Amino acid sequence: YWDSKIRAALHANHANVTNPFSLASVFGLLGPDYRRSFNLFPPLGVHEGLAVYHESENGIRENSGRSNYTYFQNQFNANLAGPNTWNMGQTLITSDYTIPADRHYVAGSTFTKWLHQEYGDDISKRAIRVHQNLFFLGYGYALKHVTGKWPGQLYNEYKDSQYFNEESRLSSLNESTDDYQLSINSPFKGVRQQRPIWISESEILYYSRQYNAPGAFYIYNVNSKSTNKVSEHFLVGDYYINYEYETNQLFIAESFSINRIFSNYQPDIVRLNVRTGSEFRISKGERLYAPDKKGSNLYALQPSGDVSNIVKFESNSVIPLTDFNEKSAVAVKASPHNEGELAVIINQRGVQALWLVNEESIQSDLNKVPAIAFKNGSIHDPVWHPTENKLIFTMDAYPAMNIYEFDVDTEEVLQLTNSRYNAMEASYHPDNGSIVYVSQNDNERNISILEEERFINRTVDDSELLQGIELNDAINAPFLGDDLIVESESWEISDYGKDYRWLKPRAILPVIQEVSGSSEYGATILSTDVLQSQLYSIQLTTLEEQLWYNINYTNKTFYPGFSISVYKEPTIDVLRFSDGTPEGTFLINSLIEENGMNLSLPFEYYFRSEEHTSELQSPDHLVCRLLLEKK
Numbered sequence: 001y002w003d004s005k006i007r008a009a010l011h012a013n014h015a016n017v018t019n020p021f022s023l024a025s026v027f028g029l030l031g032p033d034y035r036r037s038f039n040l041f042p043p044l045g046v047h048e049g050l051a052v053y054h055e056s057e058n059g060i061r062e063n064s065g066r067s068n069y070t071y072f073q074n075q076f077n078a079n080l081a082g083p084n085t086w087n088m089g090q091t092l093i094t095s096d097y098t099i100p101a102d103r104h105y106v107a108g109s110t111f112t113k114w115l116h117q118e119y120g121d122d123i124s125k126r127a128i129r130v131h132q133n134l135f136f137l138g139y140g141y142a143l144k145h146v147t148g149k150w151p152g153q154l155y156n157e158y159k160d161s162q163y164f165n166e167e168s169r170l171s172s173l174n175e176s177t178d179d180y181q182l183s184i185n186s187p188f189k190g191v192r193q194q195r196p197i198w199i200s201e202s203e204i205l206y207y208s209r210q211y212n213a214p215g216a217f218y219i220y221n222v223n224s225k226s227t228n229k230v231s232e233h234f235l236v237g238d239y240y241i242n243y244e245y246e247t248n249q250l251f252i253a254e255s256f257s258i259n260r261i262f263s264n265y266q267p268d269i270v271r272l273n274v275r276t277g278s279e280f281r282i283s284k285g286e287r288l289y290a291p292d293k294k295g296s297n298l299y300a301l302q303p304s305g306d307v308s309n310i311v312k313f314e315s316n317s318v319i320p321l322t323d324f325n326e327k328s329a330v331a332v333k334a335s336p337h338n339e340g341e342l343a344v345i346i347n348q349r350g351v352q353a354l355w356l357v358n359e360e361s362i363q364s365d366l367n368k369v370p371a372i373a374f375k376n377g378s379i380h381d382p383v384w385h386p387t388e389n390k391l392i393f394t395m396d397a398y399p400a401m402n403i404y405e406f407d408v409d410t411e412e413v414l415q416l417t418n419s420r421y422n423a424m425e426a427s428y429h430p431d432n433g434s435i436v437y438v439s440q441n442d443n444e445r446n447i448s449i450l451e452e453e454r455f456i457n458r459t460v461d462d463s464e465l466l467q468g469i470e471l472n473d474a475i476n477a478p479f480l481g482d483d484l485i486v487e488s489e490s491w492e493i494s495d496y497g498k499d500y501r502w503l504k505p506r507a508i509l510p511v512i513q514e515v516s517g518s519s520e521y522g523a524t525i526l527s528t529d530v531l532q533s534q535l536y537s538i539q540l541t542t543l544e545e546q547l548w549y550n551i552n553y554t555n556k557t558f559y560p561g562f563s564i565s566v567y568k569e570p571t572i573d574v575l576r577f578s579d580g581t582p583e584g585t586f587l588i589n590s591l592i593e594e595n596g597m598n599l600s601l602p603f604e605y606y607f608r609s610e611e612h613t614s615e616l617q618s619p620d621h622l623v624c625r626l627l628l629e630k631k
Helices: 002-015 023-030 032-040 044-057 070-081 088-092 103-119 123-133 139-147 151-171 359-365 468-475 482-488
Strands: 192-198 203-210 213-221 226-232 242-244 249-257 265-273 279-281 289-294 297-304 307-314 317-320 327-334 341-348 351-358 379-384 390-395 402-407 413-415 423-428 435-441 444-450 507-515 518-528 534-543 546-555 562-578 585-600 604-606 615-617 622-630
Touching: 002 032, 002 044, 023 032, 023 123, 023 507, 032 123, 044 088, 044 103, 070 103, 070 151, 070 435, 088 103, 088 151, 103 123, 103 139, 103 151, 123 139, 139 151, 192 423, 192 435, 242 289, 249 289, 265 289, 289 327, 297 327, 327 379, 341 359, 341 379, 351 359, 351 379, 351 468, 379 423, 390 423, 402 423, 507 534
Parallel strands: 192 444, 307 327
Antiparallel strands: 192 203, 203 213, 213 226, 242 249, 249 265, 265 279, 289 297, 297 307, 307 317, 327 341, 341 351, 379 390, 390 402, 402 413, 423 435, 435 444, 507 518, 518 534, 534 546, 546 562, 562 585, 585 622, 604 615
16 A cells, blocks of 8 residues: 555656756646646656556565565566567557556566666666657657667667576576466466366366456366356456355355446445356445355455455344454455354555454454464465365465465465466365466466375475564554654644635647638637536637637536536538529638537446446536527
8 A cells, every 4th residue: 555655656756857948848838737748758667667666676664566576576477488578669568458457567667677777776767857858759769868778779688687587586496386287278368367166076166357258257177178157247356256065156246336437346245156147246335345155154355444344244234343444354264164263364564464363352363463474475365175174375475476285283384386477366176185276377377276296395484484573573563654643643634625726727728720721829728626626618719800719617516517618619601602504603601600508417427347348428418508600
C-alpha cells in the first residue's frame, strides 16, 4: 500500500518537472496542465519502469517493491528464456492484446534498473529534462543525448547484461523439479491457468483465461487428456476458491460490476455445482472474497478501508471475526482435522506469515507470534492435506516461488519444489501424494503435476525463518508517516466545502477552423473544480464579422447530474437556383445562424459482464433541445 503511494508521488513529481525556458513552458502560458503533459509523451513503460525501480530501490523497508519479488521478476526471466524475448518497443510500450498485461511494468523497470546501474542514478532525471526541451524529437533522442547511444544500441547492451544475470541466477538452483513435472496442454493460446484442485483421482478443476476463449472453469481428465468447460466467470484477482467434495460444490468470489462506474467491481460469493453448471449467488453487496467452507461454516474476507478482515457468513448476515487496523488478512482456511482451527495468512507491516488460530479466540491468537514466518519471503496459498495434519503453501523468496509443506504436529517445514521460474497455488491429490500447481512458462502460466517421489523434500533451516526479537521488530516496525498518524489525531476535520476558485480559467485553447472557404478564429476557455464535479467551457469565435459562441456547464455533484449548453453557431447551406435549363442553374452558399440550447444527462450505465463488455452511454442524450434558425 505505501509502496503504491511512493509510486504515485514519483509520477506526480515526474509530471511537474519544468525547464523555465523550454518550448514546453511556452505552451504552459495557455494552461499549467499543457506544460506538464509534455512529460507524459514518452511510452508508459518509461514512467512505470521508473516508478517501480524507485519503489524497489528506495522503498519503505529493505527488499520492498515489486522488482524484489519473484512473482513479478520471474515473468521477465521466463520470457528471457523463451523464443520470443521482448524487444525494445515491447519493453516500454503497453500491451493491448498479449500477456502479461503488466509487461511494461516488468520489462520497463528492469531496463530502468540497468540504465541507472550503467549510467548513474541521475540518468533518468537528465533524460527527462532533455526531452522537455526537445520533446518533438522523442524520448529516444533524449536517451541518445545523455548516454551517447541510440536506443537500439542500449537495448543490445541491456539484453546481454540480462542474459548474464539470468545465467548466474539459474546456476544457483542445482537440479530443478521443472524437469520432472508434467504440464497440461491447453487447447487455447495465451493461457493463464489458476487454482488447480483435484476433484477426483483423475480430474483437475482449474480456472483459466486465454486469448481465444472467455475466462472460465475447466475440468481436465488426466487419463483421457480431455478438457471440458464448466462455466464462465469473472473471478476476484486472488482466485482463492474452495471445493466441497461431498456435494461437488465450488465456492468462488466473483466480481460484479458497479453499474455507474466504469471498470469498477465489487466481490461476492457464488456457489457453483461443477457437474451441472448450476450456480447461486450467496452474498449480495457484502464485498466478500477468498471464501472457505467447512460444514455449515462459510468463512471469507471483507475489505475495510486499507485492510481486510476475517468474517463468517451466516443466515444472509456477515459476522466479523476480526477488527484490524494495522494488519490485513490475506487468506483463511478451516482445518478438516481439528474443529474450530483456522490457518490464516496475515500481512502485518510487510511481514506476511501463517498463523494457526482458534475461531473462538482468533483476535487474541493473532496477537501472538505466527506459526511460520520467513526472513526473505512471504507466504501465500495455504491448503490443508486431506487426511494428515499438514499444509502446503507458496513462499516467494529468491530465486523463485516454490511449494512448501508444514507439518503442524512436528513443526517441520519442507521445500517440495525447486522451480526455475515460479511454482504456486498447489493442492494435494486425494490419494497418491502427488501435487498439482501452477508453473510459469514463458509468458503463460500452466497447470503442472509433480509426483511425490520427485519432491526435493529439503528441510528448511531455522536460519531461514523469522523468529524471536527479529520477528518482533519486523511486525512492529514503524509505518512510513507514523509521526503524521499521531499528529493527525489533533487535526480539525471539516467537510469539503464550496470553493469558487475553480471559476478562474484553467486553460485556453486556440480555435482555427475552415468553414466553406472562410476561416473561423477564436478561443475556448475552460476550467473544472478539484473533484471534477463541476466544469465549464466557453468557446468564442468570429466569422464573417459575426461573433459566435458555445457555452457549456456540467454539474455532477449529484447523480445523474446534468449538462446544459447554449450556442450560436454558423453552418453553411447550399441553395440551388434554376430556370429549368442546364445553363440557367447556379449555386449560392448561404451562411445560417443556428441558435439553440441542449440539456443532457452526463451519465453512463454498465451492464453486468464477465469477459464480455456491454454498456449504455448517455452523455449526448438530449432531454430538451430548443433550436432557432435565422437565415
